[in-house]
Amino acid sequence: MNTQERWHASMQNNYGVPAITLSKGEGITVWDEDGKKYLDFLGGIATNILGHAHPAIVKAVSKQIEELSHVSNLYGHKPGVELAEKLRSFTGDPTARVFFCNSGAEANEAAIKISRLTGRVQIVAALGGFHGRTAGALSITGQEAKRKPFEPLLPKVKFVPYGDIKAMKRTISKRTSMVILEPIQGENGVVVPPDGYLEEVRELCDKKGALLAIDAVQTGMGRTGEWFGYELEGITPDIITLAKGLGGGLPLGAMITLGKKVPAFKPGEHGSTFGGNPISCAAANAAVDFIVKKDLLEKVAISGEFLKAQLSKIPGVTSVRGQGLLLGIVLESNVANDVAMKAQQNGLLINAPAKNVIRIAPALIVDKKELREFVEIFDRTLNEVLNG
Numbered sequence: 001m002n003t004q005e006r007w008h009a010s011m012q013n014n015y016g017v018p019a020i021t022l023s024k025g026e027g028i029t030v031w032d033e034d035g036k037k038y039l040d041f042l043g044g045i046a047t048n049i050l051g052h053a054h055p056a057i058v059k060a061v062s063k064q065i066e067e068l069s070h071v072s073n074l075y076g077h078k079p080g081v082e083l084a085e086k087l088r089s090f091t092g093d094p095t096a097r098v099f100f101c102n103s104g105a106e107a108n109e110a111a112i113k114i115s116r117l118t119g120r121v122q123i124v125a126a127l128g129g130f131h132g133r134t135a136g137a138l139s140i141t142g143q144e145a146k147r148k149p150f151e152p153l154l155p156k157v158k159f160v161p162y163g164d165i166k167a168m169k170r171t172i173s174k175r176t177s178m179v180i181l182e183p184i185q186g187e188n189g190v191v192v193p194p195d196g197y198l199e200e201v202r203e204l205c206d207k208k209g210a211l212l213a214i215d216a217v218q219t220g221m222g223r224t225g226e227w228f229g230y231e232l233e234g235i236t237p238d239i240i241t242l243a244k245g246l247g248g249g250l251p252l253g254a255m256i257t258l259g260k261k262v263p264a265f266k267p268g269e270h271g272s273t274f275g276g277n278p279i280s281c282a283a284a285n286a287a288v289d290f291i292v293k294k295d296l297l298e299k300v301a302i303s304g305e306f307l308k309a310q311l312s313k314i315p316g317v318t319s320v321r322g323q324g325l326l327l328g329i330v331l332e333s334n335v336a337n338d339v340a341m342k343a344q345q346n347g348l349l350i351n352a353p354a355k356n357v358i359r360i361a362p363a364l365i366v367d368k369k370e371l372r373e374f375v376e377i378f379d380r381t382l383n384e385v386l387n388g
Ligand SMILES: Cc1ncc(COP(=O)(O)O)c(C=O)c1O
Pocket: 102, 103, 104, 105, 106, 108, 130, 131, 132, 133, 182, 186, 187, 215, 216, 217, 218, 219, 243, 244
């Protein structure tokens, strides 16, 4: 049996059977088990923030696993404290407090639980939004097809069209504990809200005494050219959730509370065995330090602008949306799946979150030569799909 057949025979079918099996990675290049090379412009879906096998992460993780791997949450450890301090400094808010977990869904579960401590129950979330697959995170995910087979889920969740401030105004009330929104809806096809939307939602939350949670799981850790993806909007949320890029490729999530309005967990109210373990935190510290040292946030913004300009010129592309290195290439027709498949054959990894949208989320270390190579393969691939 080949690896696909073995996968099919032994794994749950929730992901289907992957068409290729990867065996090695370096920077933004990966190889499959047959030695075929790919340019990885999906980055583990916005996760491998410094690419594959980055020397800074390899060194930090190797050192940490030799010294101390797991301590449980009964004991403290320095990599965790150091990372929490760094995240706190990126928020610019000395009241910021961090809870570490392993994933984006868990970070949002923590946000849901902490919002319950306000004494209110109702949550307002956006249609098309994605917050994870666990029962709580799924309850606030605005994609009916994903929720339906598992209902009943959490009660008192209301969904509003993303970017529609009037609908938000009609829905948010004095019973609302929390509004949760992505700064850019990644899984929904890299959908960007109108300018000023988050600012107006912030005002509404303040008026009704509701918390504002920003799910920066996909947009965070420098992907948009800012740390958390909401800063350009000029708002301060009450809660930020993070995962994906945070661990530099290792499993790590975080929920950060800001300001005085958010209740605080008391000892015993929440926890996670592996959450914020020393090895994932060591990887995250290394990734964050590298981003700061190399001024990657600025480079991400420049790379994003370069890609937008180049990709917009390609026949068959209607527009390019998103920010920094989280971009949605909107196609004139519903051929995104065919394009992603053809790209794979052509040695390029990208995906299709919507019928007419290709998403790219390469590592933040991607250089100009790799950006040009990507544009060349993408252009050729789209042309092959559209013109046979
Ligand atoms: C915005 C957002 N929130 C939450 C999640 C869930 O993260 P995880 O798969 O780590 O549970 C995702 C994953 O795609 C996401 O994009």
